[in-house]
Amino acid sequence: MRQLYKHHLFWPVAILFSLLLFNFIYSPDFFSIVVRDGKLYGSLIDILNFGAPLMLVSIGMTLVIATKGIDLSVGSIVAIAGALSCLIISRGNDQNTLSLVLSAMGMALLLSLFLGLWNGLLVAKAGIQPIIATLILMVAGRGIAQLITSGQIITVNSPKYAFIGTGALAALPVSVFVVALMLAIALLLTRKSAMGLFIEAVGCNPEASRLSGIRSVMVLMLVYVFCGLCAGIAGLLVSSNVSSADGNNAGLWYELDAILAVVIGGTSLNGGRFYLIGTIIGALIIQTLTTTIYMIGIPPEITLVVKACVVLIVCLIQSETFRKTLVHRWNTRHYTAEREATSHVNQ
Amino acid sequence: MEQQPVLEMRGIHKQFPGVKALSNVDFRLFSGEVHALMGENGAGKSSLIKVLTGVYSIDQGAVKLSNQPVSLKSPLEAQEAGISTVYQEVNLCTNLTVAENIFIGREPRRFGRILWKQMNRNADKLLKDRMQLNIDVTLPLHAYSVAIQQLIAIARALSISAKVLILDEPTSSLDANEVKQLFSIMQTLKQDGLAILFVTHFLDQVYEISDRITILRNGNLVGEYMAKDLPKLELVSQMIGKDLTQLEKLPSKSASEQFEGNEIIAEAKQAARKGAIEPFDLKLRKGEVIGLAGLLGSGRTETARLFFGADALDQGTVRMSKANQHIQSPRKAIEHGVAFCSENRKTEGILDELTVRENIIVALQSTRGWYKPLSRKKQNEIAEHYIQLLNIKPPHTEQLIKNLSGGNQQKVLLARWLLTQPKLLILDEPTRGIDVGAKTEIQRLVLDLSAKGMSVLFISSELEEVLRVSHRIAVLRDRRKIKEISDQEMTEHSIMKTIAGG
Numbered sequence: 001m002r003q004l005y006k007h008h009l010f011w012p013v014a015i016l017f018s019l020l021l022f023n024f025i026y027s028p029d030f031f032s033i034v035v036r037d038g039k040l041y042g043s044l045i046d047i048l049n050f051g052a053p054l055m056l057v058s059i060g061m062t063l064v065i066a067t068k069g070i071d072l073s074v075g076s077i078v079a080i081a082g083a084l085s086c087l088i089i090s091r092g093n094d095q096n097t098l099s100l101v102l103s104a105m106g107m108a109l110l111l112s113l114f115l116g117l118w119n120g121l122l123v124a125k126a127g128i129q130p131i132i133a134t135l136i137l138m139v140a141g142r143g144i145a146q147l148i149t150s151g152q153i154i155t156v157n158s159p160k161y162a163f164i165g166t167g168a169l170a171a172l173p174v175s176v177f178v179v180a181l182m183l184a185i186a187l188l189l190t191r192k193s194a195m196g197l198f199i200e201a202v203g204c205n206p207e208a209s210r211l212s213g214i215r216s217v218m219v220l221m222l223v224y225v226f227c228g229l230c231a232g233i234a235g236l237l238v239s240s241n242v243s244s245a246d247g248n249n250a251g252l253w254y255e256l257d258a259i260l261a262v263v264i265g266g267t268s269l270n271g272g273r274f275y276l277i278g279t280i281i282g283a284l285i286i287q288t289l290t291t292t293i294y295m296i297g298i299p300p301e302i303t304l305v306v307k308a309c310v311v312l313i314v315c316l317i318q319s320e321t322f323r324k325t326l327v328h329r330w331n332t333r334h335y336t337a338e339r340e341a342t343s344h345v346n347q
Numbered sequence: 348m349e350q351q352p353v354l355e356m357r358g359i360h361k362q363f364p365g366v367k368a369l370s371n372v373d374f375r376l377f378s379g380e381v382h383a384l385m386g387e388n389g390a391g392k393s394s395l396i397k398v399l400t401g402v403y404s405i406d407q408g409a410v411k412l413s414n415q416p417v418s419l420k421s422p423l424e425a426q427e428a429g430i431s432t433v434y435q436e437v438n439l440c441t442n443l444t445v446a447e448n449i450f451i452g453r454e455p456r457r458f459g460r461i462l463w464k465q466m467n468r469n470a471d472k473l474l475k476d477r478m479q480l481n482i483d484v485t486l487p488l489h490a491y492s493v494a495i496q497q498l499i500a501i502a503r504a505l506s507i508s509a510k511v512l513i514l515d516e517p518t519s520s521l522d523a524n525e526v527k528q529l530f531s532i533m534q535t536l537k538q539d540g541l542a543i544l545f546v547t548h549f550l551d552q553v554y555e556i557s558d559r560i561t562i563l564r565n566g567n568l569v570g571e572y573m574a575k576d577l578p579k580l581e582l583v584s585q586m587i588g589k590d591l592t593q594l595e596k597l598p599s600k601s602a603s604e605q606f607e608g609n610e611i612i613a614e615a616k617q618a619a620r621k622g623a624i625e626p627f628d629l630k631l632r633k634g635e636v637i638g639l640a641g642l643l644g645s646g647r648t649e650t651a652r653l654f655f656g657a658d659a660l661d662q663g664t665v666r667m668s669k670a671n672q673h674i675q676s677p678r679k680a681i682e683h684g685v686a687f688c689s690e691n692r693k694t695e696g697i698l699d700e701l702t703v704r705e706n707i708i709v710a711l712q713s714t715r716g717w718y719k720p721l722s723r724k725k726q727n728e729i730a731e732h733y734i735q736l737l738n739i740k741p742p743h744t745e746q747l748i749k750n751l752s753g754g755n756q757q758k759v760l761l762a763r764w765l766l767t768q769p770k771l772l773i774l775d776e777p778t779r780g781i782d783v784g785a786k787t788e789i790q791r792l793v794l795d796l797s798a799k800g801m802s803v804l805f806i807s808s809e810l811e812e813v814l815r816v817s818h819r820i821a822v823l824r825d826r827r828k829i830k831e832i833s834d835q836e837m838t839e840h841s842i843m844k845t846i847a848g849g
Contacts, residue, residue: 213713272700
């Protein structure tokens, strides 16, 4: 029991469950899942489907944060990737040809890899602090996305493209498989090879890592490139889901949600140890929260405040210092008088 | 005559997950006295100090200050109660001025505005009066040597409160003269009625300055003694719990000529780096231990770093002979069989958030590349092997390295490099902050390794130690290699003379 309590996933899972429990009590049909046209429908499926882009971005963000870095540009990369692939598809003669859709997606992912590389170069080679280095692309990226879409919303009419964002495989949304694939790749890369150790080592102490022979420049480049790729895929999912690309609003504030998901998942912003599964649960918590807020009909003007309050509570529960203070208060709540009495005796 | 102690700790218990740090420890501190706290690595010295400074809470026991029970819940509370600490690694802000460092958080103000002039004046006066230190207090701290920084840290501690002063390994990065200066200041402070708790590994220093000695071993109190009643040998055997005579015996060294015929492992030719070390030549032969002797800042570490490619060369070459390869980066160096144990354990050695196992295998893993991971089973075997070989405590592979004592961290780092099976092992102050027992263990290990054909570049501030393990000694002064000494010439006296420029 004690071990369970100490496990790094305990609090994220507990929070997710209590959120789900709240929903269950509030509206019992929250858990109902129906099959229509060979597809599953229901709130839980929605959470998985709509949460997929955030989960993807958060996977990449976890690795970046593990190196004591941060990537603020992911939201912009989401917009750019969606914009480019929609632009290419919309220019095609027949928007639904497989080769066109695939090459559009390929180009978009290539571009996001390149954008990740740009971040990596600034951080690892130029030695710019990650928050500033990625801020550049965060700001410029929105501009690039708007350049690509010429400030318009590009809509596409391509069922093949819409498939990745709205389609289903074995009754589950395709996006779930995309997330599972990227998570598996990240887990394999970090836990079955030594890359995870290198990332954590660089995050703990870059100089000590360098003196241990780790190519920290390479490691940093790799995590930023991977993060860019994750954001790019997320961008495809987002634009495919609505069959359009909006340079202004696609992926807006994703970087902040992703950072939050990583932190809720137990990875420290100080770098070092990282927890990919924790991150996924963190992202699910955020998505469940968003869904819950919509569902219980909180007026739109205060949804952000409610969300902030819940996030605050989540963070407080996760803070060991806060828990200790709370427990301490609780344990000593009655004894002040008694204590004074005994201290007299002692003297 | 039994006066009241200023500070009294009774029956202190402190438990960490899996480790009993302190069990039923008593400790007393009298005013006007220097009290040395002695013990091996992991004996509980640091834990006791951390309890005293409010960093750790105690599980059981009582602390009394001037006969009043106190509970020290945070470093701030301890400070307010009159307990100030100066740590081994000076924890001041090196980019702030001396005066700012002394008065940070307590700047003299009027209407919320900081009175800079007054602050500087106060700092100047404080340093002159109590530290006999006449320096420009408006310069940033990093303009001064570690020794001066240490004195400034002490001045800061004194200016905050002055009942109990804790000095945790204050001398470990000072040279002989600086130690003398520190001790004379400690004498003055003692006469002013301050109670000083002094932690060190240097036995001579203990006897030079201390009145009373408390010994800890494995978290238990061994005893409290008057320094004059406790012979040195007795002290050492109490600390390690066994007779020192058997430890003292090191395998006899072979004469340096014996290496003449051996192949050259690494060679520096007119290697130099601006501001670090003037051009020097140095040959290292197979199985030879070369000591680097010199004062702090004489270029010892800088020389070592060039052999590891940790810094870039400005001129000349450093290369491993066999591969005929220049050493340009640590990575290259490791590939060609060089290992470097840095003197800065915290900043250049340990990966603090990772486990002992990961810290041991990281260098080997990085030479294998990320795509060829060691299996978990293999990692555990390796870690367990080295934990046993080097007697690392606590013996858990999954313990985070930051929870280990300094000496055990050092052993983990040694394990990291031994695992790479280097041809040339560079040890920069491998025994700093380490107790006598472990010190002899490491010295013995160095000679063992050299007998097996490993070359070692050995750096230490303790001349005696350099003499014990080295076959040949290169003496450095003012960033210049001035002489190589071997065989009969290798006496403390001749090296001192060389260092002093005689």
